[in-house]
Amino acid sequence: MPEPNEADIAIRAQGLGKKYIIGHQSAERVPTLRDALTRSASAILRSTGEILRGKPIVAGDETEEFWALRDINFEVARGEVMGIIGRNGAGKSTLLKVLSRITEPSEGRVEIKGRVASLLEVGTGFHPELSGRENIFLNGAILGMGRREIKAKFDEIVAFAEVERFLDTPVKRYSSGMYVRLAFAVAAHLEPEILVVDEVLAVGDAEFQKKCLGKMKDVAGGGRTVLFVSHNMGAIESLCPRAIQLSGGQVVSIGASGVVVLDYLDRWRAESSRTMQQRQLEPGLVFENLRTTTDIVRSGDVCEIELSFAAEIPGVITDCQLLIYSATGVRVAAVDVREFGILPFRYKPGRFLIRVKIESLPLVEGHYSLGVALGSSQHGATHENLCDIQVVSDLAFSTVRYPANVRGFIELAANAEVVSLKEHP
Amino acid sequence: MGVKSVNETAGFATAVQVPAGAKRTLVLESGRAERNYWSDLWAYRELFLILGWRDVAVQYKQSVIGFAWAVVRPLLTMAIFTFVFGRLARLPSEGNAPYPLLVMAGMLPWFLLSSILSQGSSSLIQNSNLIGKVYFPRLIVPVASSVVAIVDFIVTLALFFVMMAIWQYPPDWRLILLPVAIIVALVAALGPVLMLAALNVKYRDFRFIVPFVVQFGLYISPVGFSSSVIPEKWRLMYSLNPAVGVIDSFRWCLLADAAPIYWPGMGLSVLVSVILLWLGVRTFRATEKSFADLI
Numbered sequence: 001m002p003e004p005n006e007a008d009i010a011i012r013a014q015g016l017g018k019k020y021i022i023g024h025q026s027a028e029r030v031p032t033l034r035d036a037l038t039r040s041a042s043a044i045l046r047s048t049g050e051i052l053r054g055k056p057i058v059a060g061d062e063t064e065e066f067w068a069l070r071d072i073n074f075e076v077a078r079g080e081v082m083g084i085i086g087r088n089g090a091g092k093s094t095l096l097k098v099l100s101r102i103t104e105p106s107e108g109r110v111e112i113k114g115r116v117a118s119l120l121e122v123g124t125g126f127h128p129e130l131s132g133r134e135n136i137f138l139n140g141a142i143l144g145m146g147r148r149e150i151k152a153k154f155d156e157i158v159a160f161a162e163v164e165r166f167l168d169t170p171v172k173r174y175s176s177g178m179y180v181r182l183a184f185a186v187a188a189h190l191e192p193e194i195l196v197v198d199e200v201l202a203v204g205d206a207e208f209q210k211k212c213l214g215k216m217k218d219v220a221g222g223g224r225t226v227l228f229v230s231h232n233m234g235a236i237e238s239l240c241p242r243a244i245q246l247s248g249g250q251v252v253s254i255g256a257s258g259v260v261v262l263d264y265l266d267r268w269r270a271e272s273s274r275t276m277q278q279r280q281l282e283p284g285l286v287f288e289n290l291r292t293t294t295d296i297v298r299s300g301d302v303c304e305i306e307l308s309f310a311a312e313i314p315g316v317i318t319d320c321q322l323l324i325y326s327a328t329g330v331r332v333a334a335v336d337v338r339e340f341g342i343l344p345f346r347y348k349p350g351r352f353l354i355r356v357k358i359e360s361l362p363l364v365e366g367h368y369s370l371g372v373a374l375g376s377s378q379h380g381a382t383h384e385n386l387c388d389i390q391v392v393s394d395l396a397f398s399t400v401r402y403p404a405n406v407r408g409f410i411e412l413a414a415n416a417e418v419v420s421l422k423e424h425p
Numbered sequence: 426m427g428v429k430s431v432n433e434t435a436g437f438a439t440a441v442q443v444p445a446g447a448k449r450t451l452v453l454e455s456g457r458a459e460r461n462y463w464s465d466l467w468a469y470r471e472l473f474l475i476l477g478w479r480d481v482a483v484q485y486k487q488s489v490i491g492f493a494w495a496v497v498r499p500l501l502t503m504a505i506f507t508f509v510f511g512r513l514a515r516l517p518s519e520g521n522a523p524y525p526l527l528v529m530a531g532m533l534p535w536f537l538l539s540s541i542l543s544q545g546s547s548s549l550i551q552n553s554n555l556i557g558k559v560y561f562p563r564l565i566v567p568v569a570s571s572v573v574a575i576v577d578f579i580v581t582l583a584l585f586f587v588m589m590a591i592w593q594y595p596p597d598w599r600l601i602l603l604p605v606a607i608i609v610a611l612v613a614a615l616g617p618v619l620m621l622a623a624l625n626v627k628y629r630d631f632r633f634i635v636p637f638v639v640q641f642g643l644y645i646s647p648v649g650f651s652s653s654v655i656p657e658k659w660r661l662m663y664s665l666n667p668a669v670g671v672i673d674s675f676r677w678c679l680l681a682d683a684a685p686i687y688w689p690g691m692g693l694s695v696l697v698s699v700i701l702l703w704l705g706v707r708t709f710r711a712t713e714k715s716f717a718d719l720i
Contacts, residue, residue: 020718097717098453099453100560101451101453101560102556102560102717103717103718104455104456104457105454107455108455109452109453110452110453111450111452111453112451112452112453113450116451116560118559118560120558120559124554124555124558125554125555125559127479127483130479130482130486141471144472144561146471
């Protein structure tokens with residue numbers, strides 16, 4: 001990417017930081033009523049002092065600075081579509097809030113050239129008592145459209161939302177699908193020079209999502225500067241040539257979106273295996289680790305999963321099932337280890353591992369979590385959320401796909417052909 | 426998508442917001458005062474109108490109740506005040522003005538002030554979903570929330586004219602100056618509203634304080650009685666309450682027999698209102714940028 005010259009920069013962030021003050025209760029238990037009273041008295045004194053000094057009150061008796069963003073530097077060229085990715089709490093939303101002027105930065109500066117509109121939520125300010133027609137004007141005005149502008153696009157918005165028949169019905173009577181369609185339709189017709197979009201595509205049915213993605217593509221191709229936050233790596237890769245990855249409030253990578261997405265998935269995996277805690281599965285048997293042997297699980301590829309254990313006393317495993325759950329907690333698949341002839345397994349004190357090789361894991365991309373159901377002669381239990389895995393999409397796929405959340409869980413190997421039927425004379 | 430691109434160009438041409446400022450560089454920095462604040466506010470006037478319209482539309486959606494409330498509340502209060510102050514306490518009216526009209530002429534501005542105060546001070550909290558998700562000059566929210574109070578005021582004013590017809594007590598030329606009195610009332614209401622709305626975001630304690638202030642204000646303001654019953658030596662101090670100046674000016678405009686305006690008191694009331702407005706705007710501007718973090 002060639003360095004853009006000064007005139008072509010739409011957004012420039014320099015040393016940007018955003019600090020919040022958070023409070024906690026101190027860790028030790030409160031032993032007596034007297035302690036509890038003195039503690040709340042001191043909290044009241046402190047908050048009174050803060051009121052007098054004009055500072056906000058923070059709950060809890062200890063306060064701490066929390067930097068949601070720190071030392072953020074980046075530039076977005078005019079007309080560029082930039083993706084922003086990162087785990088929950090990485091600072092994505094805070095960054096968007098700062099850029100869209102909702103909250104001011106605590107340090108550093110941002111220069112923005114052009115009219116900014118932010119779309120951090122679908123249907124901001126919709127009022128349930130008002131009709132669809134009224135809400136279009138209300139929501140449009142809130143997003144920064146003028147009345148004439150809304151009027152000019154009114155028919156287009158209504159057609160996009162497919163709510164013609166219900167225009168004069170209060171939106172509280174709308175189905176959730178209609179509501180979301182209408183809300184997105186208004187937002188989609190917003191035409192600022194710089195558009196800041198948070199995860200708004202994760203709504204509506206498949207058909208509508210496709211429409212939204214198409215609309216986003218139009219916007220992105222229309223020479224407008226777009227900042228787009230999503231957890232949908234497929235959408236990021238297909239919409240944004242470049243991406244920024246945030247982690248812990250800092251930019252950890254920036255560049256071509258394919259590279260940044262892979263880097264994100266690497267970190268994601270590293271982090272999730274680090275944070276997994278050991279679990280006591282059985283008396284005398286500790287489940288130490290569950291990990292996949294490859295860093296990235298690509299949909300349809302081989303996947304090896306290792307379960308490592310530490311035993312203090314001898315015992316026997318009679319049953320072992322590897323369970324795969326979707327991010328929403330639906331059990332997607334189970335691998336019954338009994339089928340492979342290694343159970344029942346008698347273990348002695350010491351460490352051992354069970355390696356499960358899945359020949360092909362045809363999961364739709366997204367977050368999944370692994371669990372294990374273990375059974376011994378005395379005891380059996382299911383342990384969920386032992387490890388998270390991230391499945392990435394199969395890049396061989398040629399068309400723009402529907403978002404992952406509408407494609408179910410399994411990618412089926414399938415084929416289709418058109419057969420012309422000859423009329424028999 | 427050929428049609429779309431045509432519309433896009435049209436969209437840019439008709440974009441109302443910040444027409445001239447489109448090419449200016451916006452700098453976001455900690456504690457930086459915005460130079461274009463007031464022009465931004467003007468650019469967002471449509472949002473102001475639409476938020477005001479929304480509140481009115483929602484209130485009058487169930488139109489029977491919404492409308493009845495604007496009529497019943499002042500009527501009942503008027504009846505009670507007339508009974509307590511006029512009959513039981515036997516306080517004098519102004520000139521030959523019927524006591525109910527005296528009360529009503531005081532209640533008109535009082536309800537305007539108090540509803541602006543109570544609706545405005547919680548307006549930011551009630552619109553927290555907007556404040557957390559979109560940028561606009563926050564000043565719009567508390568100011569727009571007063572639109573409902575103004576619509577209610579117009580209904581009550583119509584009621585007042587009906588009462589005048591019933592009591593056969595027509596207004597004189599001074600009615601022309603009523604708009605000035607209304608502006609005085611809005612200035613008096615706006616300062617405290619901005620201050621309370623801003624403080625309410627930071628310290629929710631003000632949620633409890635505002636209803637108390639409104640209730641208390643009803644008794645210390647000359648709503649149920651004429652301010653001329655206040656002993657001369659207390660009169661100036663009494664006028665420290667901005668509502669006194671507002672109510673006096675309303676009575677002067679609406680009642681042909683009204684006592685002449687007590688100018689030192691009026692001046693003081695207006696001065697206090699203006700100072701409060703200045704303080705309110707200052708407090709609001711100073712805290713405005715942290716609203717989204719606190720709300």
